[in-house]
Amino acid sequence: MFKNYWKTAFRNITKHKFFSLIKITSLAIGLSASFVIGLMAYYDLSFDKFHPNRDRIHRITTEFTTPDGKFYNSGVTVALGTDLKEGLPGLETVAPLFLTYPLYVKNLENEKVFKKPKYVVYADEGYFYLFKYRWLAGSNENVLQNPNELVLTEKRAKMYFPDKDLSEIVGSTLIYQDTIPTKITGIVANWENRTDLVFEEFISLKTADNSDMTNLLKYSGWNSTSSASQLFVGIAENASSKTIQSELDKIAEKQADAEMKSYGQTRKFYMQPIADLHFDPNYNTFDFNSSRASKSVLLSLGCIGLFLLLLGCVNFINLNTAQATQRAKEIGIRKTLGSSKKQLVYQFLGETFLLTLAAALLSLFLAFGLIRAFSDFLPAGLDFELFSDPFLILFMILTLVVVTFLSGFYPGMVLSNFRPISVLKNQGQAKGNKSLLRKYLTVFQFVIAQVFIIGTVLVGKQLNFLMTKDMGIKTEAVANIQTxxxxxxxxxxxxxxxxxxxxxxxxxxxxxxxxxxxxxxxxxxxxxxxxxxxxxxxxxxxxxxxxxxxxxxxxxxxxxxxxxxxxxxxxxxxxxxxxxxxxxxxxxxxxxxxxxxxxxxxxxxxxxxxxxxxxxxxxxxxxxxxxxxxxxxxxxxxxxxxxxxxxxxxxxxxxxxxxxxxxxxxxADFKVQFMDDMVQRFYEQERRTSTLLQWATSLAILISCLGLLGLVVYTTERRTKEIGIRKVLGASLTQLNVLLCKEFLILVGIAFLIAAPIAWYGLHNWLQDFAYKTKMSWWVFALSGMIMGIISLIIMSIRTIAKANTNPVKSLRTE
Structure with missing residues (x-):
């Protein structure tokens, strides 16, 4: 039985090649977008998930409240770390870190100099007690307890000593800035999983007392806060984070500066869970080369992917229900021979699954293209190979199942509702008003497309406004070099x-x-x-x-x-x-x-x-x-x-x-920075938003127009004889084109009336983030509506004019 179902499904798909191609292409575009967006979400949500007891690891940050607003610093005063190390109930580990940026490091063995090594920190044994590294050489016992000791990651050790085994590197010496000799006491493996803890070199904290790479320890008062002074803590297993937070509040109150307090300025130490490190917009991470992740951006991307996927499903439902009458006799014969409604639904779901599977295979190629197109906006670790991750494979399979159900269930129910007697008498009509549903779905498609178009035009207008507005300073041909x-x-x-x-x-x-x-x-x-x-x-x-x-x-x-x-x-x-x-x-x-x-x-x-x-x-x-x-x-x-x-x-x-x-x-490395480049960097996020909207708009228009083309083809095929009769009676080409396009243009117009207020509301809220903003001009909405109307008219006219040019004699012979 199942073999017969698959055969029948395959024959129906190949029989209607044009409609099958539209369905597959629409679904493939939506699936590729959802796969790529799912990949991005999975990438960002997987940071620092591998640490044992990660729920008990926090970073302490600082929040300042002033009459002018709130200000945030990812660092803390040095005195807080010293105070917590003396003991606070509920804290199991206290791990202070001090970020440092050495100008150069020298390998004494080969006299080779390495300029500006990244991700260098001062730390003590608390860090390696809190974060469980795999030790490749040396040991974590008594680690970083003495001055001038150094622990390297495997990657950094091989950079400094490319010709030596890891065990031979332990005991070697590196000199920082000609003044700070450090002895390598251990080498740890680099994290294999994604993390924001990107540190590569760990210098013992006691070395900082006599170091010229940082003066943070010299300013250890309670009123000095620097983002270079970081503090991680581990909470005891049975301790409450709320209790510890209340203790931190007491410390902040006790150490508050009386004069600052009189001015209405307060300070709070905030416990930031390590799970929030990657997403919290108020505080920095440690990899300044990577763009910050944003849950709101991921949510927006998820909505875009969902809408594109829904557009593909809408095309499938529209075209399947439109073709229902062409399969009426098949349904009638199957029911007469004993097929149940459930069997017919399974038959149509099977056809949908075959089409969805074909779309999924095509979507993988499209996803590869999307990743390459957005390569400048994606983190370095996000690539196509991530699709081999078991979790993402499961996500794709579940997506295919859901899409199959969404796309195939309703058309299957419609087709299975045909009554055998009426069908075999050429009176096959399904229950319900399918034409009305198709109109609703078509309007939905064009609402989404027009919202995207309006958004793209206005975001581009705002970005152009930002880039061209006079900032009050000279930006052209001005550069600077930091010594x-x-x-x-x-x-x-x-x-x-x-x-x-x-x-x-x-x-x-x-x-x-x-x-x-x-x-x-x-x-x-x-x-x-x-x-x-x-x-x-x-x-x-x-x-x-x-x-x-x-x-x-x-x-x-x-x-x-x-x-x-x-x-x-x-x-x-x-x-x-x-x-x-x-x-x-x-x-x-x-x-x-x-x-x-x-x-x-x-x-x-x-x-x-x-x-x-x-x-x-x-x-x-x-x-x-x-x-x-x-x-x-x-x-x-x-x-x-x-x-x-x-x-x-x-x-x-x-x-x-x-x-x-x-x-x-x-x-030192030479680096010149032009002022106009700096201004462009201000609006990096807006440029990304604009690019993303341009892609989303193009895909939404493409999917909507594919669906529109399918419906126009179906409509003109149904009305072939009517077109022939009207031509014989003297109707002109223009009159026929208006007749055939009028219904769809009305739907596009209704979609614009719905899309305009939705787009206005969303864009109005988006513009509130800017102190200086462009006007939401009426022509933005008018232009967007005209663009969609012209594109739709071109798509429809290509088919309707071709059909209207058909010889009336051939049209009147059409059954």
């Missing part, structure tokens, strides 16, 4: 700046801190005292020499710049002028600002400019000089502008600058 932080002396920096200044195409040079718009920031609490009021605020700081404002075309509205690069005077922006309550910039001149019991004058007011992306408002900011040069310098970056009329020759200038760099800083 090695290790050198406190200004001598080399001044020498390098003068080398750049000597280049013919360089039109301006400045020595300062970070660019005016960047991902970096420095801020401090500042107090302004007036006659009857006290204004406390967090003030952003920008440090630069006297050439900085001119280089970036930042105009002064009142007053002057600082008299020299080290004098303690402020130039504030318009936003801070308003925050202080002054109506005119001139009114702020001469006023005093207090920082840490010291008062400093305001000598100038500069124009507002955007310090971040246009997602955020302009914040109060002050421009200052290199105040603390006697102890350390803020001026660690050289900024320069190039002649815009000589852009073809920039490469020669940059080559000369790199040559000077190699002479002055031979141990």
């Amino acid at each position: 090695p932080w290790h050198y406190e002396s200004m001598e080399k920096r001044m020498l390098f700046m003068n080398e750049i200044k000597a280049q013919p195409l360089v039109t301006g040079v400045s020595l300062s801190s970070h660019p005016p718009a960047s991902f970096s920031s420095n801020s401090s609490h500042v107090t302004y005292y007036a006659d009857d009021k006290e204004i406390n605020t967090e003030l952003l700081f920008l440090y630069g020499d006297r050439n900085y404002l001119n280089l970036y075309d930042i105009a002064l509205l009142a007053g002057r710049q600082q008299l020299n690069d080290t004098i303690r005077e402020f130039v504030i922006n318009e936003a801070y002028v308003k925050r202080l309550g002054f109506k005119n910039p001139q009114d702020a001149l001469g006023k005093m600002l207090k920082i840490n019991d010291e008062s400093y004058p305001i000598v100038g007011v500069m124009e507002n400019f955007n310090q971040r992306s246009l997602k955020s408002d302009i914040e109060p900011m002050a421009f200052a000089g290199d105040w603390y040069r006697e102890r350390f310098t803020r001026f660690n970056t050289v900024h320069f502008s190039l002649n815009t009329g000589q852009s073809p020759n920039w490469s020669e200038t940059l080559a000369q600058i790199e040559k000077s760099w190699n002479n002055i800083y031979p141990e």
Whole structure:
């Protein structure tokens, strides 16, 4: 019996090749999208799932609450780790980590130097007690308890000692920055599973006391917080995380600074489960080269994949129910010969499964293409080979079963409801209004497609608005080079700046801190005292020499710049002028600002400019000089502008600058960053969203139009004789085309009326994340509706005009 079912199913599929091709293609597109999105979700959700007792491992982070809002830091004050190590009920392990960024490491055996090794940390035995590594050489007993000890991962050990066995590497010495000798005491295997704990080199924590790679331990007070000071804890088996959190709250309250508290600023230590490390948007992970995962993005991707899959299923249902009358006699004969309704449903589900299986095989090729198309947006570890994972194989099988049921059950029920007597008398009609259902499903398809189109146009409009809006600073032909932080002396920096200044195409040079718009920031609490009021605020700081404002075309509205690069005077922006309550910039001149019991004058007011992306408002900011040069310098970056009329020759200038760099800083890598590239990086997520929407829109339109083409073909075939009669009676080609297309165009119009408010609501909420946003112009919706209408009309006209051109004599012979 089953063999006969498969034969019949295969014959029906091959008999209607055109409709079968549409069904397979539609399902394949939807399946490929769902497979790739499922792959992405599985990849991100599988991070750090392999640790024993992972439910009891947490990272301690810091949350600050101020009158201006909440701020988050993935690090903690050094004092907290020291305090917790002295004992806190319920904590089994305390593992402090200090991130460090050495400029170079030297292998004494071959005198080879490795520049800027990544993922280097200071740690102690607590880390290896908390996280269970596999030891390949050495032992975890008494690990990292003494100064100048080092543990490497297998990958890093082979990089430093490519010609030695792992057991021979133990006992060897590496020198960090010519001053810190470390003895290798152990080698551990790299994690085989996905993790955000990407560390490769572990230097004993006691080495940091005398290290010039970090000064964190020198600032171990309770009011100093750095993201480089990390703290992991392990909770005892019977302990409660809520109890420990309450103890942390007590510590935060006890160690709160009275002055900060009076200003309305509070601090809380937050226990972040290791499972949240990969997704929490408030706190950083340790691999800065990888984009952050987002549960909201994964949810959006899941919705897109689901909609594309549903569109494929809709095509299947529409075409199967439309073809119902063509299979009426088959159903009648089968019922007459004794087939039950259940057997007929199984027959049609079997046909659906065959089509779904064919679509699944095709979807794997399409998925491979999608992964390659999105390779720039996907993490390095996410590739096609992940499809061999047993969990993903099970996911694909379950997806095929669900799709088979969704696509085949209703058409099977419709077809099995034909009555044998009516069918054999050529009166076969199924119960229910199939035509009405097809209209609903067609409208659903085009609603989804038009929502995607509107979203794509508006997101592109917003992205263009962000990229072209004047930020208030010069971004064209301006670049910067950050000098090695290790050198406190200004001598080399001044020498390098003068080398750049000597280049013919360089039109301006400045020595300062970070660019005016960047991902970096420095801020401090500042107090302004007036006659009857006290204004406390967090003030952003920008440090630069006297050439900085001119280089970036930042105009002064009142007053002057600082008299020299080290004098303690402020130039504030318009936003801070308003925050202080002054109506005119001139009114702020001469006023005093207090920082840490010291008062400093305001000598100038500069124009507002955007310090971040246009997602955020302009914040109060002050421009200052290199105040603390006697102890350390803020001026660690050289900024320069190039002649815009000589852009073809920039490469020669940059080559000369790199040559000077190699002479002055031979141990450091040369890296130049252009300001316009920095601005583009602000909107990396928006560009990804735009690209994703473009793909989703294209696929949604393709699926919808394939379904529309199938329905148009079916409709024109049914009305062949009617077309012939109308032509004989004098109907023109245009009249016939309007007649045949009118019904579908009405459905497309209804879909637009439903899609427009849905798209408006979603995009309105999306735009709320931006301080500066484009207008939701009416033409965006009109253009989207026209695009879908024109595409639909072209698809329909290709078929209807061809059918209308058929010889009426042949049409009238059609049965």
